[in-house]
Amino acid sequence: MxxxxxxxxxxxxxxxxxxxxxxxxxxxKPNERFPSERELSKQLNISRPNIRLALKELEKNxxxxxxxxxxxxxxxxxxxxxxxxxxxxLSHHSKPAIDFMEFRYAVEGDAAYHATLRATKYDxxxxxxxxxxxxxxxxxxxxxxxxxxxxxxxxxVAESSHxxxxxxxxxSLFSLLNEGIFFNRTVLYFRPGSRSRLLKQHQDIFKEIIxxxxxxxxxxxxxxxxxxxxxxxxxxEVSQRETIAKKRLQKFESTKKYYIESS
Numbered sequence: 001m002x003x004x005x006x007x008x009x010x011x012x013x014x015x016x017x018x019x020x021x022x023x024x025x026x027x028x029k030p031n032e033r034f035p036s037e038r039e040l041s042k043q044l045n046i047s048r049p050n051i052r053l054a055l056k057e058l059e060k061n062x063x064x065x066x067x068x069x070x071x072x073x074x075x076x077x078x079x080x081x082x083x084x085x086x087x088x089x090l091s092h093h094s095k096p097a098i099d100f101m102e103f104r105y106a107v108e109g110d111a112a113y114h115a116t117l118r119a120t121k122y123d124x125x126x127x128x129x130x131x132x133x134x135x136x137x138x139x140x141x142x143x144x145x146x147x148x149x150x151x152x153x154x155x156x157v158a159e160s161s162h163x164x165x166x167x168x169x170x171x172s173l174f175s176l177l178n179e180g181i182f183f184n185r186t187v188l189y190f191r192p193g194s195r196s197r198l199l200k201q202h203q204d205i206f207k208e209i210i211x212x213x214x215x216x217x218x219x220x221x222x223x224x225x226x227x228x229x230x231x232x233x234x235x236x237e238v239s240q241r242e243t244i245a246k247k248r249l250q251k252f253e254s255t256k257k258y259y260i261e262s263s
Contacts, residue, residue, distance in 0.1 A: 011047075011050045012046075012050040012053040012057075013054075015040075015044055015050060015051060016053075016054040016058065018044070019040075019058060020058070020063065023063055023064075023074060024164055025164060026159060026167045026168060026171065028074045029074060029175075030075065030168075030171065030172060031073060031074065031076050034064050034071070034073055034074055036071065036072070037051050037052060037055065040054075040055075055072070076172070098232065098233065101232065102229070103173075104225050105222050105225045105226065105229075107166060107170065108154065108158070108221055108225060109219075109221050109225070110161075110166070110218065111157055111158045111163070111170070111221075112161075112208075112214075112218050113161075113217055114161035114162070114163060115158075115160035115161045116208065116212055116213060118161060119160040119161075119209060120160075123156070123159065123160035124160075126156050127153070127156050127157070127160065127206055127210075128206070128210075130153045130156055131153070131202060131206050134146060134153065137149055138195060138196075138199050141195075143195065146198070150198070153202055154170070154174065155171060155174060157205070157221075158170040158171070197227065198228075201223070201224040201227065202224070204220045205217065205220050
């Protein structure tokens with residue numbers, strides 16, 4: 001149970017503080033469905049009127065939003081910086097994907113470093129479970145599942161660093177990646193030889209975090225991100241060549257000739 005039961009006066013203030021703390025710590029992610037009033041009342045062992053007051057304060061502070069007929073959700077409080085016009089630019093141009101990887105190089109390298117120093121036994125258990133799931137997906141030759149676990153693993157490393165601001169920024173960026181804003185991560189797993197290399201890289205990151213070597217953990221994380229960045233560049237070049245070749249083919253088929261006409 002992630003909640004601590006409350007038995008004090010002015011209980012809705014204590015409930016509010018605990019709920020805010022869980023959101024800040026990333027226990028509930030932006031856009032994730034928030035527990036219902038009834039569920040919270042049972043978990044916290046306080047009356048529903050007090051829960052209702054706490055939820056009203058969360059909504060007033062724009063930490064949660066209510067959607068008619070759907071329930072209550074954690075507000076995407078970092079999302080205002082990535083608005084629809086910017087999302088359009090990010091999804092229709094190649095450079096943001098490279099910028100995204102350069103940002104990850106710096107931030108996730110640091111996250112791996114601090115995860116090595118700060119990860120609890122519970123964090124390590126999550127990382128180990130994800131690595132084992134990744135191995136199974138690799139054995140089953142399921143690139144889509146490997147890509148999904150890949151993202152979950154990187155978020156778990158960020159969680160293990162116990163840097164709250166960094167965690168929320170990384171989660172917001174990965175939510176865009178899940179929507180295919182920067183690029184479709186699954187395609188990296190179709191790059192020749194990449195599936196085995198990516199698995200080995202994730203295993204190395206896990207090994208260094210568990211071994212307690214922060215400098216090596218940072219290094220292997222950054223090597224992994226550089227490899228992924230190279231893959232994106234390569235796939236972009238292949239896509240560009242295919243686009244050009246397709247146009248040539250269309251021209252050839254329309255004219256039935258492939259030579260330079262004299263002027």
